[in-house]
Amino acid sequence: MAIDIVKSEVETRDNRLGAVLAFHGRASTLQKDSSKRAVKDDERIYSQCSDCSQGCAEVLSYMIRDAAIVVHSPLGCLSPVSIYERVEASSKVRGIEAPKIQVISTNIGIDSTVYGGVKILKAAVREAYDRFHPKAILIHSSCAAGIIGDDIESVVDEAESELGIPIVPIYCEGFKSKTWTSGFDAVFHGILRKIVKKPTKKQEDLVNIINFAGQDAYTALFKRINLRPNLIVPNSSVDQLAIMSEAACTISICESLGTYGAAALEQNYGVPQLKVSSPYGIEWTDRWFRELAKLTNRTELAEKLIKEENERIKPIIEGYRKILKGKRAYVYSGDSFAHYLTNMVREYGMEVVGVTTLHHDQTTDTKNPSLDTLGEMIKYTGDVERFSVCNKQPFIMYKIFSELKPDILITRHDSIATIGTKLGIPSIRANDINVLSCYDGSVNLGARIIDALNSNKFFKTISEHVKFPYSSWWINQKDPFYFDKKAETK
Numbered sequence: 179m180a181i182d183i184v185k186s187e188v189e190t191r192d193n194r195l196g197a198v199l200a201f202h203g204r205a206s207t208l209q210k211d212s213s214k215r216a217v218k219d220d221e222r223i224y225s226q227c228s229d230c231s232q233g234c235a236e237v238l239s240y241m242i243r244d245a246a247i248v249v250h251s252p253l254g255c256l257s258p259v260s261i262y263e264r265v266e267a268s269s270k271v272r273g274i275e276a277p278k279i280q281v282i283s284t285n286i287g288i289d290s291t292v293y294g295g296v297k298i299l300k301a302a303v304r305e306a307y308d309r310f311h312p313k314a315i316l317i318h319s320s321c322a323a324g325i326i327g328d329d330i331e332s333v334v335d336e337a338e339s340e341l342g343i344p345i346v347p348i349y350c351e352g353f354k355s356k357t358w359t360s361g362f363d364a365v366f367h368g369i370l371r372k373i374v375k376k377p378t379k380k381q382e383d384l385v386n387i388i389n390f391a392g393q394d395a396y397t398a399l400f401k402r403i404n405l406r407p408n409l410i411v412p413n414s415s416v417d418q419l420a421i422m423s424e425a426a427c428t429i430s431i432c433e434s435l436g437t438y439g440a441a442a443l444e445q446n447y448g449v450p451q452l453k454v455s456s457p458y459g460i461e462w463t464d465r466w467f468r469e470l471a472k473l474t475n476r477t478e479l480a481e482k483l484i485k486e487e488n489e490r491i492k493p494i495i496e497g498y499r500k501i502l503k504g505k506r507a508y509v510y511s512g513d514s515f516a517h518y519l520t521n522m523v524r525e526y527g528m529e530v531v532g533v534t535t536l537h538h539d540q541t542t543d544t545k546n547p548s549l550d551t552l553g554e555m556i557k558y559t560g561d562v563e564r565f566s567v568c569n570k571q572p573f574i575m576y577k578i579f580s581e582l583k584p585d586i587l588i589t590r591h592d593s594i595a596t597i598g599t600k601l602g603i604p605s606i607r608a609n610d611i612n613v614l615s616c617y618d619g620s621v622n623l624g625a626r627i628i629d630a631l632n633s634n635k636f637f638k639t640i641s642e643h644v645k646f647p648y649s650s651w652w653i654n655q656k657d658p659f660y661f662d663k664k665a666e667t668k
């Protein structure tokens with residue numbers, strides 16, 4: 179079904195893409211069943227922690243330049259705002275000035291919950307406008323706002339005609355979707371609905387790159403093939419978002435991040451999406467540049483770049499391969515990025531003893547098999563016997579890592595590398611995924627793994643001073659997925 183960017187909100191990933199949060203088995207089983215959309219989410223009858231769609235919405239929207247955010251929620255939903263002090267660091271590595279984080283909470287309390295929160299939302303939007311003079315205001319909804327049924331659309335319509343700037347509702351209520359990444363889609367939907375303008379011209383050298391905040395790994399490479407990246411969404415300006423419709427094509431640096439935004443741009447504005455796995459690993463980077471060249475008529479320039487880059491990094495990669503060959507790795511990260519990391523470490527001749535993804539989308543918004551990153555990983559690098567889907571449950575991680583004892587744990591998110599470290603496993607947190615992309619990305623990952631392996635003693639020393647809080651029953655439990663069963667079978 180075509181994506182409708184006019185309607186107020188996008189359907190959650192749970193319904194749209196059949197996202198699951200609990201699975202364990204072979205990667206090929208998950209992929210085969212996903213292709214028929216036949217994966218049944220195991221029921222996890224005990225969970226230690228969770229996250230929410232609003233978190234993923236924050237990641238994309240808090241750092242939009244010239245925008246203000248009104249979070250229509252109790253103050254607690256706003257607590258992660260403190261981590262955005264990293265805006266300085268993530269802008270510095272990109273070589274640009276940090277955007278101002280301009281966020282206001284409506285602080286929904288008991289009175290608003292009983293009598294409705296529209297009045298305080300209107301006041302907060304006005305306050306955000308007066309205080310920050312933004313080019314757009316994004317309103318994040320929340321569980322409380324969703325449950326009491328506040329009419330956010332009426333506030334949006336009124337404020338837009340009064341203030342004359344886009345007012346963008348983002349429906350990212352935590353209770354609506356068990357899949358956090360639904361928050362990414364909610365932001366893209368809001369931006370496409372309210373900020374992106376109809377194209378007045380085509381910019382044949384402009385390429386939308388949907389990416390996270392962090393280093394710019396693209397501008398210098400793109401310059402060599404006469405292309406300009408439009409890096410979206412975090413750290414971009416409202417004006418940059420408005421012209422997404424004029425670009426020659428769209429690339430998502432992670433399918434889990436950009437599946438909806440890229441597909442919606444293609445379907446609504448005719449901006450083609452690059453339909454190939456993202457540039458993680460040398461072979462996949464070559465392939466990515468070749469497909470990009472086909473879409474933008476730059477084959478000759480791209481072939482030159484591929485040749486030069488391969489020649490440049492070949493001696494480094496070969497040196498790292500000699501050290502890393504046969505080392506046992508465990509990969510634990512978001513859905514598609516785990517598939518990319520698996521491809522990268524296998525290119526180094528490492529053995530992948532297991533992979534866990536935080537969630538799994540059974541399909542993508544385009545349904546194109548080339549964007550099935552799990553399928554591509556299996557096709558290019560082989561199956562993974564110990565493959566699981568688990569949304570950051572430390573008690574499960576503890577069991578998996580203790581049993582498999584990999585030489586290296588490669589993760590992306592906060593806290594997961596900590597579990598490996600506490601177990602004495604050299605662990606790295608590959609937070610800025612841009613740094614791991616393209617040719618230098620492979621070099622960077624190899625160097626980081628070698629550094630971690632060389633710090634083996636440090637990890638061992640930490641583990642000697644850690645006592646996990648689990649009972650002897652859980653420590654001696656054989657099955658890490660003991661709680662991933664139908665409740666009635668327990």
Ligand code: SF4
Binds near residue numbers: 231232233322351353
């Ligand atoms: S939106 Fe809901 S799930 Fe998310 S932080 Fe607020 S209360 Fe928690």
